[in-house]
Amino acid sequence: MKTTTKMLLAVLLTTPLFAAEESLPADAGTLDKEKADAAFKERPYSPYAGRNFPSRPFFGDTHLHTSYSFDAGTFGCRLGPRDAYQFARGEEVTASTGQRAKLSRPLDFLVVADHSDNMGLFPMLFGGAPQVMADPTGRRWYEMIQKGEGGKAALEIIATFGEGKFPPALQVAPGTPAYRDAWNATIDAAEEYNDPGRFTAFIGYEWTAQGTSNIHRNVIFRDNAALARQVAPFTVDPPAGSANERDLWKWMQAYEDKTGGDVLAIPHNGNVSNARMFPLIEFFTGKPMDLTYVQARNKWEHLYEVTQMKGDGESHPFLSPNDEFAGYETWDKGNLDAGVAKTKDMLQFEYARQALLNGMKVEKELGVNPFKFGMVGSTDSHTALATAEEDNFFGKVTTMEPSAHRLTKSFIKNPKTGLEIMEWEVAASGYAAVWATENTRAALFDAMERRETYATTGTRMVVRFFGGWDFEKADAHTRSPALAGYTKGVPMGGDLNNAPEGKSPSFLVAAMKDPIGANLDRIQVIKGWMDDKGELHEKVYDVVWGDADKRQPDKNGKLPSVGSTVDIENATWTNTIGAPELITVWKDPDFDAKQRAFYYVRVMEIPTPRWTAYDANRFGSKPLPDTQMTTAERAYTSPIWYNPPK
Amino acid sequence: MKLFKEPLLHFLTLGAVIFGLHAWRQERAPDDGAANGKRIEVNTATITRLKDGWMRQFQRSPNSADLRGMVEQHIREEVLCREALALGLDREDSIVRRRLAQKMEFLTQDITTSVAPDEAALKAFFDKNAARYARPAQVSFRHVYFSKEKRGAKLDADATAALVALAKPGVSDDTFGDSFLHGFEFSDQAEQDLASQFGPEFAAAVLRAPVDAWSGPVSSSYGVHLVRVTHRGEPQPANLASVRETVLRDLLEERRRTVNEETLARMRQNYQVVIDEAALKSASSDFPKTADATP
Numbered sequence: 001m002k003t004t005t006k007m008l009l010a011v012l013l014t015t016p017l018f019a020a021e022e023s024l025p026a027d028a029g030t031l032d033k034e035k036a037d038a039a040f041k042e043r044p045y046s047p048y049a050g051r052n053f054p055s056r057p058f059f060g061d062t063h064l065h066t067s068y069s070f071d072a073g074t075f076g077c078r079l080g081p082r083d084a085y086q087f088a089r090g091e092e093v094t095a096s097t098g099q100r101a102k103l104s105r106p107l108d109f110l111v112v113a114d115h116s117d118n119m120g121l122f123p124m125l126f127g128g129a130p131q132v133m134a135d136p137t138g139r140r141w142y143e144m145i146q147k148g149e150g151g152k153a154a155l156e157i158i159a160t161f162g163e164g165k166f167p168p169a170l171q172v173a174p175g176t177p178a179y180r181d182a183w184n185a186t187i188d189a190a191e192e193y194n195d196p197g198r199f200t201a202f203i204g205y206e207w208t209a210q211g212t213s214n215i216h217r218n219v220i221f222r223d224n225a226a227l228a229r230q231v232a233p234f235t236v237d238p239p240a241g242s243a244n245e246r247d248l249w250k251w252m253q254a255y256e257d258k259t260g261g262d263v264l265a266i267p268h269n270g271n272v273s274n275a276r277m278f279p280l281i282e283f284f285t286g287k288p289m290d291l292t293y294v295q296a297r298n299k300w301e302h303l304y305e306v307t308q309m310k311g312d313g314e315s316h317p318f319l320s321p322n323d324e325f326a327g328y329e330t331w332d333k334g335n336l337d338a339g340v341a342k343t344k345d346m347l348q349f350e351y352a353r354q355a356l357l358n359g360m361k362v363e364k365e366l367g368v369n370p371f372k373f374g375m376v377g378s379t380d381s382h383t384a385l386a387t388a389e390e391d392n393f394f395g396k397v398t399t400m401e402p403s404a405h406r407l408t409k410s411f412i413k414n415p416k417t418g419l420e421i422m423e424w425e426v427a428a429s430g431y432a433a434v435w436a437t438e439n440t441r442a443a444l445f446d447a448m449e450r451r452e453t454y455a456t457t458g459t460r461m462v463v464r465f466f467g468g469w470d471f472e473k474a475d476a477h478t479r480s481p482a483l484a485g486y487t488k489g490v491p492m493g494g495d496l497n498n499a500p501e502g503k504s505p506s507f508l509v510a511a512m513k514d515p516i517g518a519n520l521d522r523i524q525v526i527k528g529w530m531d532d533k534g535e536l537h538e539k540v541y542d543v544v545w546g547d548a549d550k551r552q553p554d555k556n557g558k559l560p561s562v563g564s565t566v567d568i569e570n571a572t573w574t575n576t577i578g579a580p581e582l583i584t585v586w587k588d589p590d591f592d593a594k595q596r597a598f599y600y601v602r603v604m605e606i607p608t609p610r611w612t613a614y615d616a617n618r619f620g621s622k623p624l625p626d627t628q629m630t631t632a633e634r635a636y637t638s639p640i641w642y643n644p645p646k
Numbered sequence: 647m648k649l650f651k652e653p654l655l656h657f658l659t660l661g662a663v664i665f666g667l668h669a670w671r672q673e674r675a676p677d678d679g680a681a682n683g684k685r686i687e688v689n690t691a692t693i694t695r696l697k698d699g700w701m702r703q704f705q706r707s708p709n710s711a712d713l714r715g716m717v718e719q720h721i722r723e724e725v726l727c728r729e730a731l732a733l734g735l736d737r738e739d740s741i742v743r744r745r746l747a748q749k750m751e752f753l754t755q756d757i758t759t760s761v762a763p764d765e766a767a768l769k770a771f772f773d774k775n776a777a778r779y780a781r782p783a784q785v786s787f788r789h790v791y792f793s794k795e796k797r798g799a800k801l802d803a804d805a806t807a808a809l810v811a812l813a814k815p816g817v818s819d820d821t822f823g824d825s826f827l828h829g830f831e832f833s834d835q836a837e838q839d840l841a842s843q844f845g846p847e848f849a850a851a852v853l854r855a856p857v858d859a860w861s862g863p864v865s866s867s868y869g870v871h872l873v874r875v876t877h878r879g880e881p882q883p884a885n886l887a888s889v890r891e892t893v894l895r896d897l898l899e900e901r902r903r904t905v906n907e908e909t910l911a912r913m914r915q916n917y918q919v920v921i922d923e924a925a926l927k928s929a930s931s932d933f934p935k936t937a938d939a940t941p
Binding site: 055056067068082090105106141142145146152153154155157185192193195230231232233234235240241251254255257258460462464476477478479480481482510512513515516546579580581582583 | 699700702703704705706716748752753754757758761763764767793794795820823824825826827828829830838841842843844845846866867868869892895899902905908909912913
């Protein structure tokens with residue numbers, strides 16, 4: 001407890017904020033001129049009073065599978081949730097293939113999100129201890145266990161049970177919690193490893209809607225075991241379960257109504273959903289989304305897992321032909337099992353940027369934006385190992401843990417369609433960065449709810465993004481830019497409303513490289529907007545970049561490439577290009593106060609060796625032709641939306 | 647050898663096996679309905695279990711139609727399941743096998759961990775792993791940052807000049823240096839905390855920096871820093887009372903691991919394990935004749 005308070009204090013003291021007695025608003029916070037002025041007047045004399053904004057991002061994985069997921073187990077995963085939490089906390093563990101594994105540095109949080117099917121198990125034999133002690137056999141077993149002869153006791157108990165000779169006194173009475181299942185075991189593990197202030201272990205699960213067009217969601221609990229145990233994860237099989245996302249949202253509502261708890265859902269892999277992730281026509285009805293659907297989605301899904309091992313889903317070159325960095329780690333051959341090939345017309349319903357655009361259109365028609373989501377990345381690893389770093393990548397499934405063969409093996413091959421995805425195409429991505437006030441379930445969850453998050457493809461760069469009406473160049477040069485950011489604007493995930501007459505929104509944007517990673521190439525602001533005719537547009541602005549003394553946009557406005565220092569053969573690079581940090585204030589030069597818009601930031605790293613290059617180097621294995629051997633890691637922030645007057 | 651690849655033979659063999667299993671089952675199955683016979687009983691216990699499951703998923707009570715539906719579903723599943731078991735379909739299904747193996751592991755783990763370790767065991771484990779629970783060295787400090795990006799070649803000179811200026815009494819550090827996203831004041835930071843924000847070299851240097859005096863320049867992943875340590879906490883051994891929960895968790899985790907291995911090893915003694923080493927060798931990818939078979 002004392003440590004927690006100290007940690008919190010440390011967090012609070014690190015960066016100054018004025019902001020009176022109020023802490024950060026529960027929702028991302030909307031800012032208009034009046035509110036900002038009011039806030040300024042309340043500024044206390046002491047710069048240390050009332051400061052309660054996040055001063056550092058916490059990195060984690062919201063989507064990790066362990067052996068409790070039947071598919072992970074089938075691929076040979078032997079590690080359970082406890083191992084997963086130990087590994088994420090930075091401990092060395094033995095992977096399912098027997099190799100020692102350790103992260104370069106601990107993660108701050110983890111959600112074990114196993115597929116949610118339930119299993120009943122044997123009685124908990126020692127449920128009622130006095131009963132056990134009163135019975136001579138029970139007592140003997142108890143003592144054996146105490147003496148460290150647990151294995152011997154287990155064998156005896158199992159044998160007695162199997163022969164039906166179990167002492168009646170030890171039978172568990174009806175009505176007691178006689179069965180343990182994977183869900184309770186998952187909850188137990190999260191409770192044991194949750195260490196407020198140091199490491200957060202969330203309770204969660206994945207709702208894995210059947211069928212091979214991916215509309216899966218991870219459900220995360222703000223709550224502890226007492227609440228989570230009151231329910232069973234929502235499953236897919238009827239009659240209790242359903243493959244329709246509407247029913248998942250009903251389950252979430254029922255959970256909150258019943259327990260007073262708090263849950264959120266994060267969808268992922270729109271890229272293998274074959275047009276079902278961000279629909280305009282609802283799959284189950286064949287009709288345009290109605291208000292009920294749109295409201296529920298807006299309420300329950302504030303985040304989208306935009307990058308992970310099965311491909312990156314920020315943008316697609318077909319949808320964004322003018323974006324030279326669109327198409328990172330793209331998986332666009334087909335649906336989840338490559339059983340149905342992808343067609344171009346599906347892409348608009350699969351990628352985040354287009355969904356953000358379409359969301360504005362729906363909002364204009366129905367008054368609510370169904371796709372008002374912020375960004376996180378996560379691994380979706382099925383190894384219980386949350387690895388997303390290129391030089392320490394343990395693959396998507398246990399059979400893909402490091403070996404001399406994974407450069408040339410097939411990952412999915414569908415004989416029906418002839419589609420094949422190779423293991424080298426699996427991406428070492430990503431992590432979720434959360435700007436929370438402290439490292440606890442509550443603080444992290446609340447930050448996720450207000451979308452104050454960004455996705456990374458595995459790097460741990462620090463990214464700040466604030467929008468407002470009054471940012472000036474000088475704000476980028478103050479010693480504590482975050483102070484200016486929170487006092488004059490809203491952070492990533494927020495809203496700007498009702499532009500003051502004659503003003504354009506300005507943005508304070510900053511990034512620092514991963515302290516043990518590569519330099520930064522550039523920061524880009526990506527703007528999407530809807531014009532007066534309802535047409536949707538997008539534009540990518542380079543707003544600040546490294547090597548600016550030698551590198552300026554050409555006459556067409558194109559910024560030259562940062563270059564590359566990657567030595568593929570030796571799997572090395574140097575930080576001799578790019579910049580360790582970038583900061584600027586950018587004002588939208590094309591703003592129209594009548595038009596709905598969103599802005600988000602993409603930060604590019606300089607090129608580095610991809611995991612395939614490390615593999616080729618370490619195993620001496622030979623990659624297949626066309627194998628991607630370099631990468632440019634990146635971060636995507638949650639958007640800031642501009643909402644014109646109604 | 648060719649014969650074994652003949653689909654007709656496969657078909658006939660499979661047919662014979664199914665027929666044999668069926669006949670064997672018929673013989674064994676008592677007609678009047680024990681648990682694994684032909685009687686499917688939906689009693690209070692079954693209904694309670696189905697209802698509990700429903701309520702945990704739907705979070706409301708099932709009505710009569712819901713219950714009837716669940717019962718029908720249960721019967722359907724039971725019939726198919728028994729038929730499948732009778733045919734031995736569980737034997738070759740990797741999901742079923744793994745799930746059963748996992749249940750066995752859960753069972754043995756439950757047995758060990760349901761008995762709380764006594765005080766002596768806890769103490770012994772704590773003593774053995776004292777280093778794991780000790781609090782690492784911590785520092786509280788202020789710093790001034792000089793950006794490599796902004797100052798280029800002047801970086802070290804600027805920092806050194808500021809160090810001289812800061813040595814004078816009454817000078818505030820607020821007016822020196824550049825903006826820094828993580829702020830300028832840090833409390834009770836362990837080396838690991840610092841490494842994750844500044845890089846490992848900086849973290850190591852700050853832990854060794856003098857107390858109550860500006861020192862540096864110290865390099866980080868971003869530029870250089872002047873550092874003033876305000877407090878240094880030496881490493882401290884934990885006392886058991888304050889980390890009890892954690893120690894208990896770790897001890898149970900260790901017991902779980904050992905008991906699983908132990909139980910498996912003992913159970914294995916009940917089996918005669920025969921491995922066809924020749925077949926194993928010839929099936930291996932590093933067996934001379936089949937090496938480099940990858941496309």
